[in-house]
Amino acid sequence: MSEKWYKEGLRFHCTGCGKCCTGSPGYVWVSDSEVKEISQFLQISFEECIKKYTRKVVGRLSLLEDYLSYDCVFLKDKNCQIYSTRPKQCRKFPWWLENLKTKKDWEEEAIRCEGINHVDAPLISFGEIEKQVDS
Ligand code: SF4
Ligand code: SF4
Numbered sequence: 832m833s834e835k836w837y838k839e840g841l842r843f844h845c846t847g848c849g850k851c852c853t854g855s856p857g858y859v860w861v862s863d864s865e866v867k868e869i870s871q872f873l874q875i876s877f878e879e880c881i882k883k884y885t886r887k888v889v890g891r892l893s894l895l896e897d898y899l900s901y902d903c904v905f906l907k908d909k910n911c912q913i914y915s916t917r918p919k920q921c922r923k924f925p926w927w928l929e930n931l932k933t934k935k936d937w938e939e940e941a942i943r944c945e946g947i948n949h950v951d952a953p954l955i956s957f958g959e960i961e962k963q964v965d966s
Pocket of ligand 2: 894904910913917918921
């Protein structure tokens with residue numbers, strides 16, 4: 832198997848700018864168990880959580896977003912209101928396969944996410960990145 836281009840690790844540190852939770856249309860996929868966790872966190876029923884915060888897209892559930900700003904339904908004042916129970920997709924960012932396919936993909940994501948290659952960012956080791964990708 833050929834060596835991955837990021838074998839020396841990559842620099843990333845989240846600045847909390849909130850831009851990955853807004854700005855362009857997209858999907859934040861949530862499983863039933865994630866909805867359950869979010870509903871428990873918000874102290875509402877599973878059904879209410881589905882109704883208030885999700886939409887169905889080709890048979891799957893995605894969080895709602897504002898149709899003008901594209902803010903995620905849980906983004907408020909640049910902060911995630913469910914941070915401790917945010918979905919796996921959010922937890923894994925930016926360690927998504929699509930961002931790591933090539934160096935160019937990583938650099939392109941860095942245009943949207945200021946934490947990627949940030950000047951103060953620590954070097955995340957190859958092993959740690961792979962762990963995140965597989966989580
Ligand atoms: S865009 Fe990047 S730096 Fe900004 S909140 Fe998202 S992950 Fe953090
Ligand atoms: S759930 Fe939180 S971290 Fe995920 S997109 Fe929405 S606001 Fe951002």
